[in-house]
Amino acid sequence: MSAPAPSLFTPAAKAMAEKIGLKLGRANLEEFAATLEELAKANPNIIAVTSDSRGSGKLAPFGKALPKQIVEVGIAEQNLVGITAGLAACGKKSFGVSPGCFLTARSLEQIKNDVCYSDVPAVLIGISSGVSYGALGTTHHSLHDLAVLRAINNLTILVPADNFESRQAILAAARATHPVFVRFGKAPMYGLHAPAAHFEVGKAMTVREGNDVAFIATGETVVHALLAAGHLAERGVNCRVLSLHSIKPLDAPAILKAGRECKAVITVEEHMVHGGLGEACAAVLMQAGVSKPFRIVGFPDEETVPGAQADIFRHYGISMEGLSEMANRLLK
Amino acid sequence: MGKAALSHHALALKSIHLRRRTLEAIYNAGAGHTGGGLSCLDILNVLYNRVLDVSPETFGSPARDRYVQSKGHCVEALYAVLADRGFFPESDLKTLCHYQSHYVGHPTRHIPGIEMNTGALGHGLPICVGMALAGKMDSAHYRVFTLLGDGELAEGSNWEGGLAAAHYKLDNLVAILDHNTLQISGHTRDVMSNEPLDEKWRAFGWEVRSVNGHDYAALTQALTEPSPGKPVFIIANTVKGKGVSFMENVAKWHHGVPSEAELKQALAELDAAEAKLQNA
Numbered sequence: 001m002s003a004p005a006p007s008l009f010t011p012a013a014k015a016m017a018e019k020i021g022l023k024l025g026r027a028n029l030e031e032f033a034a035t036l037e038e039l040a041k042a043n044p045n046i047i048a049v050t051s052d053s054r055g056s057g058k059l060a061p062f063g064k065a066l067p068k069q070i071v072e073v074g075i076a077e078q079n080l081v082g083i084t085a086g087l088a089a090c091g092k093k094s095f096g097v098s099p100g101c102f103l104t105a106r107s108l109e110q111i112k113n114d115v116c117y118s119d120v121p122a123v124l125i126g127i128s129s130g131v132s133y134g135a136l137g138t139t140h141h142s143l144h145d146l147a148v149l150r151a152i153n154n155l156t157i158l159v160p161a162d163n164f165e166s167r168q169a170i171l172a173a174a175r176a177t178h179p180v181f182v183r184f185g186k187a188p189m190y191g192l193h194a195p196a197a198h199f200e201v202g203k204a205m206t207v208r209e210g211n212d213v214a215f216i217a218t219g220e221t222v223v224h225a226l227l228a229a230g231h232l233a234e235r236g237v238n239c240r241v242l243s244l245h246s247i248k249p250l251d252a253p254a255i256l257k258a259g260r261e262c263k264a265v266i267t268v269e270e271h272m273v274h275g276g277l278g279e280a281c282a283a284v285l286m287q288a289g290v291s292k293p294f295r296i297v298g299f300p301d302e303e304t305v306p307g308a309q310a311d312i313f314r315h316y317g318i319s320m321e322g323l324s325e326m327a328n329r330l331l332k
Numbered sequence: 333m334g335k336a337a338l339s340h341h342a343l344a345l346k347s348i349h350l351r352r353r354t355l356e357a358i359y360n361a362g363a364g365h366t367g368g369g370l371s372c373l374d375i376l377n378v379l380y381n382r383v384l385d386v387s388p389e390t391f392g393s394p395a396r397d398r399y400v401q402s403k404g405h406c407v408e409a410l411y412a413v414l415a416d417r418g419f420f421p422e423s424d425l426k427t428l429c430h431y432q433s434h435y436v437g438h439p440t441r442h443i444p445g446i447e448m449n450t451g452a453l454g455h456g457l458p459i460c461v462g463m464a465l466a467g468k469m470d471s472a473h474y475r476v477f478t479l480l481g482d483g484e485l486a487e488g489s490n491w492e493g494g495l496a497a498a499h500y501k502l503d504n505l506v507a508i509l510d511h512n513t514l515q516i517s518g519h520t521r522d523v524m525s526n527e528p529l530d531e532k533w534r535a536f537g538w539e540v541r542s543v544n545g546h547d548y549a550a551l552t553q554a555l556t557e558p559s560p561g562k563p564v565f566i567i568a569n570t571v572k573g574k575g576v577s578f579m580e581n582v583a584k585w586h587h588g589v590p591s592e593a594e595l596k597q598a599l600a601e602l603d604a605a606e607a608k609l610q611n612a
Binding site: 068071073074076078079081082083084085086087088089090091092094109110113114117118119 | 449454465467469489499
């Protein structure tokens with residue numbers, strides 16, 4: 001038995017989660033796999049394509065239940081994307097599932113040409129993205145994926161924050177008639193939304209209202225922003241927390257509203273500071289002439305510090321404590 | 333459903349016509365891939381006028397045969413064949429490479445008859461593996477064809493696709509190699525040798541057929557004979573620049589564009605070949 005991975009949440013953060021009523025759910029990746037299996041049972045045209053990744057993609061039960069709806073291509077990500085595109089071109093709703101680090105780097109040209117340029121309704125799932133693989137090192141991190149994918153035309157990019165957003169993202173991807181990329185991590189996630197919440201591609205979800213600092217976050221960093229908002233509220237600072245699950249299309253009106261109504265804006269992402277959510281928000285705000293104290297919290301342009309995902313997050317300030325401190329500094 | 337079936341004589345005459353159109357399109361555009369276009373032209377002619385079950389009327393049908401041109405740079409020859417088959421008017425080719433024309437230098441789905449956007453090498457075979465798998469899943473009877481270039485085989489993705497096609501016993505898949513042995517910098521054997529191709533693809537689990545890529549009967553047989561349980565790899569031995577004496581086997585015609593005088597000479601050679609054929 002290996003030692004359990006260090007928790008993403010300090011005891012103080014866990015206490016805050018409890019205080020504001022958050023419940024720990026399963027990994028977004030597990031929510032994806034369960035949702036896909038449910039959809040595939042009702043729709044035999046749904047096909048999962050894996051590159052020796054059915055275990056890491058939590059698709060072993062899918063493979064067992066629906067052996068005719070899963071295609072194994074071996075460790076060959078270029079082939080994975082080409083095959084996923086070919087299946088989609090012939091009427092299949094294909095989901096290419098592979099670790100984000102390999103999927104969006106090794107097979108980037110296949111994503112650009114076979115999927116996006118050819119405009120087939122394929123879905124690409126980046127599993128264990130960001131620094132989910134932690135101490136496995138930079139080969140296994142995808143901190144470039146949003147930047148490179150944002151620069152490709154004709155791709156919806158979804159980065160769900162919790163189980164609810166994950167399920168909704170897969171439902172939306174299954175309905176989509178154009179290419180979609182969805183990015184998942186593998187750590188259990190706190191639930192951020194009520195079951196009746198409204199999810200729409202291209203629309204930010206407001207997780208908390210406030211007008212002092214706006215946290216504009218994406219994916220599995222949203223919960224840390226929410227915990228920081230809880231922490232800051234106890235000190236009289238009211239923060240807005242937006243979940244930007246849709247990196248493309250981007251909800252520019254929500255970003256502008258936050259920039260106009262709040263005293264400062266902090267963006268948070270599990271991605272390098274170049275080319276991700278932060279720079280996208282900066283472009284929206286600057287081009288509209290909205291100038292507020294602004295910081296991008298993400299990974300700096302350096303070799304990522306070694307460690308587990310939790311260590312890495314804390315090192316770069318993606319934590320309740322780190323984000324609270326950043327907000328206080330910005331308000332001074 | 334939408335299959336043409338021309339005689340050898342008719343195909344031969346058509347090949348001359350298509351070579352003419354290919355050269356004119358490249359000359360008018362001031363760009364294109366002349367040598368490879370002429371080397372694969374007879375393969376395309378046989379595919380579209382004898383083998384593929386597809387037509388402008390049936391292009392939207394799920395049951396149609398699929399053709400994906402992996403060596404997308406030889407698009408002018410494909411455009412000439414598609415225009416001749418009625419997928420779009422021949423006059424469209426006058427806009428090749430023009431501002432706001434979808435007739436760009438590589439195939440795109442904006443053009444009627446094109447299945448997938450290609451041009452970056454090493455993409456066609458994996459895509460076709462996906463298409464052939466979809467056919468198997470649906471118990472459909474369509475077949476899937478792709479055309480590869482010699483130089484292209486250095487792309488590793490072809491070999492990934494090759495493994496998967498044999499693993500899944502895709503006997504509804506045919507890969508054709510336009511084996512003219514030349515690529516942009518010279519002989520493939522000097523740039524990155526890839527022989528023995530027959531042994532390699534056989535070892536990968538494919539049925540390998542070596543044919544003269546300008547012989548209609550041999551091509552027809554290789555493209556149509558079933559291969560239960562195995563995908564088919566056709567090594568079509570061709571001549572780069574085929575049909576125009578001064579272009580044949582000369583690497584510079586890979587993407588050389590004929591001058592007015594060269595076009596005139598090339599067309600005169602094709603006229604002479606046509607006259608000879610008509611009098612035969």
